[in-house]
Amino acid sequence: MASRCSALLLKHGLSLRCPLSSSLHRNPHPPFRTFWRSFIAAASPNFANENREYVIVGGGNSAGYAARTFVEHGQANGKLCIVSKEAYAPYERPALTKGYLNSLDTNPSRLPGFHTCVGSCWERQTPDWYNEKGIEMLYEDPVTGIDIEKQTLTTNSGKLLKYGTLIIATGCTSSSLPEKVGGHLPGVHYIRDVADANSLISSLEKAKKVVVVGGGYIGMEVAAAAIGWKLDTTVVFPDNHLLPRLFTSSLARKYEQLYEENGVKFVKGSSIQHIESGPDGRVAGVKLGDQSFIEADLVIVGIGAKPAVSPFESVGLSNTVGGIQVDGQFRTKIRGILAIGDVAAFPLKIYNRISRVEHVDHARKSAQHCVKALLTAQTDTYDYLPYFYSRVFEYEGSPRKLWWQFYGDNVGETVEVGNFDPKIATFWIDSGTLKILKYHYVN
Numbered sequence: 055m056a057s058r059c060s061a062l063l064l065k066h067g068l069s070l071r072c073p074l075s076s077s078l079h080r081n082p083h084p085p086f087r088t089f090w091r092s093f094i095a096a097a098s099p100n101f102a103n104e105n106r107e108y109v110i111v112g113g114g115n116s117a118g119y120a121a122r123t124f125v126e127h128g129q130a131n132g133k134l135c136i137v138s139k140e141a142y143a144p145y146e147r148p149a150l151t152k153g154y155l156n157s158l159d160t161n162p163s164r165l166p167g168f169h170t171c172v173g174s175c176w177e178r179q180t181p182d183w184y185n186e187k188g189i190e191m192l193y194e195d196p197v198t199g200i201d202i203e204k205q206t207l208t209t210n211s212g213k214l215l216k217y218g219t220l221i222i223a224t225g226c227t228s229s230s231l232p233e234k235v236g237g238h239l240p241g242v243h244y245i246r247d248v249a250d251a252n253s254l255i256s257s258l259e260k261a262k263k264v265v266v267v268g269g270g271y272i273g274m275e276v277a278a279a280a281i282g283w284k285l286d287t288t289v290v291f292p293d294n295h296l297l298p299r300l301f302t303s304s305l306a307r308k309y310e311q312l313y314e315e316n317g318v319k320f321v322k323g324s325s326i327q328h329i330e331s332g333p334d335g336r337v338a339g340v341k342l343g344d345q346s347f348i349e350a351d352l353v354i355v356g357i358g359a360k361p362a363v364s365p366f367e368s369v370g371l372s373n374t375v376g377g378i379q380v381d382g383q384f385r386t387k388i389r390g391i392l393a394i395g396d397v398a399a400f401p402l403k404i405y406n407r408i409s410r411v412e413h414v415d416h417a418r419k420s421a422q423h424c425v426k427a428l429l430t431a432q433t434d435t436y437d438y439l440p441y442f443y444s445r446v447f448e449y450e451g452s453p454r455k456l457w458w459q460f461y462g463d464n465v466g467e468t469v470e471v472g473n474f475d476p477k478i479a480t481f482w483i484d485s486g487t488l489k490i491l492k493y494h495y496v497n
Contacts, residue, residue, distance in 0.1 A: 261285055264285045
């Protein structure tokens with residue numbers, strides 16, 4: 055079973071990591087059942103959803119793992135409704151910038167291969183799975199309004215939905231360049247969902263010269279994918295080295311050398327002044343702040359993301375990290391409303407601060423913890439160790455494949471062990487305490 059799961063995860067660009075055990079602590083709040091708003095079933099024909107006891111808004115990783123947890127506790131059939139802006143059942147989003155972007159002659163990942171919860175070696179939750187479990191799915195109809203007092207939601211199509219308990223799992227949206235600098239020209243791409251990835255693949259098939267804007271997580275993965283398509287690839291970013299929030303300059307340089315060996319060119323310390331269009335109105339190149347110009351027929355922007363809080367601002371936002379403020383069981387200040395995944399600003403107990411974590415590991419674990427607290431007498435607060443991973447250059451014919459994992463907080467002085475040929479580990483130590491471990495493997 056383990057080998058089958060490992061092979062499946064490699065195929066679809068997902069983590070091979072086994073979950074870490076966590077030490078859990080008692081929550082000073084009473085069990086959730088004393089907090090839950092009472093649900094009054096309504097037979098009004100004005101409500102478009104049949105399943106009203108529990109409603110999840112959002113169709114990403116968190117929604118899929120939450121649905122599984124509802125099923126495990128026997129509380130899904132006829133009770134759970136999921137409202138999504140996407141056309142697909144929840145899927146493992148990391149695949150979109152990994153196996154999904156592999157060139158078409160290398161058997162790239164495609165749905166239904168990476169629906170949740172295949173990323174954890176569990177059952178693949180296809181649309182048929184939700185139907186069999188009695189879960190109501192509303193696709194391609196994002197929520198646009200909420201009435202907290204009436205416990206109702208309004209969707210883009212005008213549907214009125216009723217909920218007893220609401221779980222907000224709307225995740226993030228891609229940060230974009232302003233329209234006035236060409237951020238929305240034909241040939242400029244952002245990647246957050248399957249539709250974005252499909253559009254990008256269509257452009258990759260025709261492209262010759264690619265500019266990737268951003269030297270972060272998404273930029274690194276997309277640049278590696280573009281090289282797999284044998285495209286002229288340049289990465290532009292304003293910092294002195296890749297991933298400054300996670301990498302030291304020494305570690306970043308090792309990565310940059312590996313990317314350069316694969317054909318990626320870097321333009322560091324540069325900003326985008328304007329994305330230029332050609333006679334056909336499509337992207338023709340990028341003008342930088344120093345007035346230099348890089349030809350391109352495809353621009354991929356990866357400059358971060360922002361929590362998708364609209365239309366839930368009234369539920370209560372975090373002033374420090376954005377997103378929706380929740381407690382250690384993902385409860386907002388409004389009774390009966392919870393938030394999970396990327397959009398949740400939660401107490402990060404290990405470092406005693408409010409945090410938002412934009413990663414699939416947290417999306418999965420926060421969903422499971424939230425639903426267990428909702429449906430059982432569990433009163434433990436969420437005790438999470440931040441974790442991130444990536445894998446790049448995994449396409450067929452790549453001379454070296456790169457895999458890395460990060461655990462913890464990068465605070466303090468660093469110690470490097472190894473030479474990146476093929477392995478290296480970086481430790482962050484603050485006042486004698488290990489704060490973070492970053493492990494990297496190149497084969």
